[in-house]
Amino acid sequence: xxxxxxxLPNHSTPPKRFRVILGDNFHxxxxxxxxLRGTYTSYAxxxxxxxxxVDKSLRWxxxxxxxxxxxxxxxxxxxxxxxxxxxxPDVNPPFSSLGYAEVAAARICREPPEQ
Numbered sequence: 001x002x003x004x005x006x007x008l009p010n011h012s013t014p015p016k017r018f019r020v021i022l023g024d025n026f027h028x029x030x031x032x033x034x035x036l037r038g039t040y041t042s043y044a045x046x047x048x049x050x051x052x053x054v055d056k057s058l059r060w061x062x063x064x065x066x067x068x069x070x071x072x073x074x075x076x077x078x079x080x081x082x083x084x085x086x087x088x089p090d091v092n093p094p095f096s097s098l099g100y101a102e103v104a105a106a107r108i109c110r111e112p113p114e115q
Contacts, residue, residue, distance in 0.1 A: 018046035021086045022053055025079055037085070047095055050085035054101050057083035058108050068113050071105035078105070 018041075023034035037053060040046040061077040062068050084097040 017041060018043050019088045020046050020049045022083050024083050025081060043091060046087045050087055050095055051100055053083055053085045054097050055104055058101060058104055062108060063114060069109050071109045074105040074109055075102055
């Protein structure tokens with residue numbers, strides 16, 4: 001029996017990084033209108049950043065809407081003009097800005113309007 005300690009395995013592969021890319025629905029499919037908003041070491045952190053970006057966009061669109069208490073109108077405005085967040089690389093299932101916006105709109109419409 002040898003007293004030598006076996007070498008540690010080489011774990012030189014870099015940790016996976018998730019990028020949050022923000023674009024706007026008005027310029028859908030036009031990459032010149034998208035920006036890298038951040039890089040995260042965990043998917044959960046990237047999702048939180050994407051959700052914050054969609055929430056901010058929904059609040060902006062709410063301030064422009066005719067009825068700030070109508071989530072249907074808010075989602076319609078979001079689809080036309082709101083900021084959409086994409087997380088790369090994709091995971092299965094991918095984060096859906098629209099799916100999140102549809103849920104968040106009801107919550108945001110219950111908030112007191114900003115003065």
